[in-house]
Amino acid sequence: MPEPTPAPAPDNAWARIRKDLLKPSRSQLIVAVVLLLFGFAITLQLSGGRDQRYTNLRQDELVAMLDDVQAEARRLEGEITQLEVTRQRLQSGAESSAEAREQALRRLDALELLGGTAPAQGPGIRVTITDRAGKMTPEILLNTVEELRDAGAEVMEVNDAVRLVTDSWFATVDGQLQADGVRLGSTIVIEAIGDPETLSEATRFRGGLVSTIEGERVGGTARVVEVEDLVIDSVVDPETPRFARPG
Amino acid sequence: MYAIIGLAIGIGLGILLQPSLPPQLQPYLPIAIVAALDAVFGGFRAYLDAVFDDKVFVVSFISNVLIAALIVWVGDLIGVGSQLSTAVVVVLGIRIFTNVAHIRRKLFHA
Numbered sequence: 001m002p003e004p005t006p007a008p009a010p011d012n013a014w015a016r017i018r019k020d021l022l023k024p025s026r027s028q029l030i031v032a033v034v035l036l037l038f039g040f041a042i043t044l045q046l047s048g049g050r051d052q053r054y055t056n057l058r059q060d061e062l063v064a065m066l067d068d069v070q071a072e073a074r075r076l077e078g079e080i081t082q083l084e085v086t087r088q089r090l091q092s093g094a095e096s097s098a099e100a101r102e103q104a105l106r107r108l109d110a111l112e113l114l115g116g117t118a119p120a121q122g123p124g125i126r127v128t129i130t131d132r133a134g135k136m137t138p139e140i141l142l143n144t145v146e147e148l149r150d151a152g153a154e155v156m157e158v159n160d161a162v163r164l165v166t167d168s169w170f171a172t173v174d175g176q177l178q179a180d181g182v183r184l185g186s187t188i189v190i191e192a193i194g195d196p197e198t199l200s201e202a203t204r205f206r207g208g209l210v211s212t213i214e215g216e217r218v219g220g221t222a223r224v225v226e227v228e229d230l231v232i233d234s235v236v237d238p239e240t241p242r243f244a245r246p247g
Numbered sequence: 248m249y250a251i252i253g254l255a256i257g258i259g260l261g262i263l264l265q266p267s268l269p270p271q272l273q274p275y276l277p278i279a280i281v282a283a284l285d286a287v288f289g290g291f292r293a294y295l296d297a298v299f300d301d302k303v304f305v306v307s308f309i310s311n312v313l314i315a316a317l318i319v320w321v322g323d324l325i326g327v328g329s330q331l332s333t334a335v336v337v338v339l340g341i342r343i344f345t346n347v348a349h350i351r352r353k354l355f356h357a
Contacts, residue, residue, distance in 0.1 A: 030301045032253025039254045043261025
């Protein structure tokens with residue numbers, strides 16, 4: 001590279017630098033002012049560049065970035081819509097399955113009462129039959145139970161021990177009345193949950209339970225009491241059907 | 248000595264004041280700084296060549312900065328701002344390298 005002016009001796013250069021560093025001339029003041037502006041400008045750029053990422057971009061770059069952001073926003077909005085639809089579907093699914101579960105539980109309660117596998121309580125009547133002469137027959141008891149069922153008895157129990165369900169039976173074994181294999185003795189207590197008035201009416205009509213038992217054939221006594229809150233604790237173990245299957 | 252002190256004071260002021268540039272001038276500052284860098288190295292080279300002159304230095308510094316900013320501004324007006332600023336940076340970069348090479352030869356004979 002051609003040098004425009006004849007170079008001073010190299011030692012001379014370092015010596016001049018040292019001299020000017022130690023004893024600055026006045027002309028350096030102007031250089032100092034200019035360099036001050038220079039340093040100021042550099043820090044200005046460095047500090048300004050930190051928080052203004054987009055100010056140095058040109059218009060077309062900004063337009064492209066804006067397009068990108070808008071496309072991204074549209075994509076995300078579509079995603080939001082999709083997710084909301086999914087959420088609604090899941091929510092309605094959860095609600096309907098909860099509904100089905102509740103219905104199943106209600107059916108289970110009803111079937112447990114009907115099948116006699118769960119204890120029950122409610123208003124009803126208590127029929128106390130005293131049969132000193134021992135002339136009660138299974139037929140009379142069966143008729144009594146049928147009458148009570150007709151009158152809307154939902155849960156029935158004999159002597160606080162035998163829950164009457166679909167396969168209950170009455171019989172005379174060795175001259176003793178039995179229900180589902182349990183001896184009944186001379187005092188038979190039948191408890192029935194249902195509308196107390198209807199039930200007690202059903203026992204009192206002419207030719208019904210009370211008149212049959214207090215008539216000449218049996219010669220016993222029958223007392224009917226309406227009870228506000230009857231508790232029936234006895235249950236039966238359901239037998240697994242051998243032949244029937246749910247259809 | 249004064250020169251180094253001035254540079255240090257300028258940087259210190261900038262850090263202390265944290266000034267913010269008006270946004271209209273923002274794109275021209277980097278180019279102006281490169282132009283100023285060129286002027287500074289050119290001045291140091293002239294100093295080593297013993298032909299340094301205050302007036303020439305100040306005028307070249309200011310005109311360098313202004314012309315660089317002006318070129319970019321015109322480029323922005325006619326839609327080639329980014330290309331022109333690249334061009335200015337390349338040209339000034341070559342000049343800076345030339346100056347620094349000269350300084351290096353003067354100081355280290357290499």
